[in-house]
Amino acid sequence: MDAVSASEDQVFAALASPVRREVLRLLRDGGPQPVRKLAGNFAMARPSLSEHLRVLREAGLVTERKEGRERLYRLEAVPLTEVQQWLSPFERFWRDRLTGLRDLLDRLDDEGQDDEREDRDEREEHGQEEERR
Amino acid sequence: MDAVSASEDQVFAALASPVRREVLRLLRDGGPQPVRKLAGNFAMARPSLSEHLRVLREAGLVTERKEGRERLYRLEAVPLTEVQQWLSPFERFWRDRLTGLRDLLDRLDDEGQDDEREDRDEREEHGQEEERR
DNA sequence: GTGACAGGTAGGAGATTTCCTACCTATAGT
DNA sequence: ACTATAGGTAGGAAATCTCCTACCTGTCAC
Incomplete structure (x- = not known):
């Protein structure tokens, strides 16, 4: 019940944050990326970005895939x-x-x-x- | 200088609320309307809707016009x-x-x-x- | 195994949002 | 003038958001 629901409310709420919009842009332009690389673009601590990623994930806007010890986040544009x-x-x-x-x-x-x-x-x-x- | 700023952040933030999206829809389908008529569509008290209208106004998404003792709110779609x-x-x-x-x-x-x-x-x-x- | 690294989760502080009730001004009608 | 109506604003409570610092697990390298 998470990561694929993609309700309109969740999508709009996810897009309300400039940080999350930027994450989507980064994934769009740079392809799938690990959290650490994404975090390098922001001033905030890494766990904070993790939470933004969770919001995006629950809105269905990104998916993650384990890749060794990293997790590649990938844009899901459909929502x-x-x-x-x-x-x-x-x-x-x-x-x-x-x-x-x-x-x-x-x-x-x-x-x-x-x-x-x-x-x-x-x-x-x-x-x-x-x-x- | 307040109803025309329409920064991307403000627009996205305004759209994050289902209530405000619904207001825009109501104005789109029903034309300019006074606050009381808009408020009739929601369970919340009238002053609460007034605040949503303020957010929409500051995002440039609606404008108001005094019409007798009413204020007609009107959709501004450009932002x-x-x-x-x-x-x-x-x-x-x-x-x-x-x-x-x-x-x-x-x-x-x-x-x-x-x-x-x-x-x-x-x-x-x-x-x-x-x-x- | 140990260590280093990737990244999620917990708990909390502070800011913001969202709702409320009270109250205010402005206009319309009598 | 007086009363009723439209609607904004004030102040506050509760919920939510956004950030932080710990801390935890899982994986690679040795």
Whole structure:
């Protein structure tokens, strides 16, 4: 009942810590790593990192494998789909926002490299945009 | 300068609470709403929800607007792009995973027991570089 | 065997979160 | 003016989080 449950709550809670997000990034970029190597990236004592790893493990975001006297921690990305799925119904709202005229003016400079659907402007349909001026 | 900071840390921390995620969902589906209406969806006392709203406000995820004696809270989805941006480099990892043969098989065989994906370890081969067997 | 090293677990201190009840101001209606 | 309503803030209790220092087991090397 641990390490594979990956409930939405657990995943979001695990991601709330910058340390744990960094661990996931390290595992993503560096492949499976032993605890000591991961700990080298942080100021905290090694057992503290172990606890962060436990949180990640219980959220299903990492798995460990014994390798000699080390334990290799490895990224398990699948539970992150919970986040993506939670996020996706919001997507059209920030698209609306980012392509809106006001925001366009606000951020002329970082508007150049995004994708290029121009289909916005069905804003204002849930009453969600009923104020601006 | 408070409703627009939207640091990654604040956004992730705000999303860590199921209550706050639900508030965002309610605002997304129901449009801007006064505090009392939002509070009706939860068992907690109204001032407690006010604090959750403050956290969301400080993360830039909602804004408020005075409307008579009410305050309409409104979803601000843009800071959620921080989450999406953090997430996107992980995408290929779960894609790899979900389209992998072994996981397909795993999935078929625990399709009936829902929350108990058993251990079935020892399957590495591509995902994480520097992985040998 | 002994020693050195990897890493988990225990217990605790201090900070933070999450809830509460009381209380405050501001607005609307009479 | 007075009363009722909306909602923020204060202060505190309890739970949880995050870090620490011990301490424990398991494995490699000799």
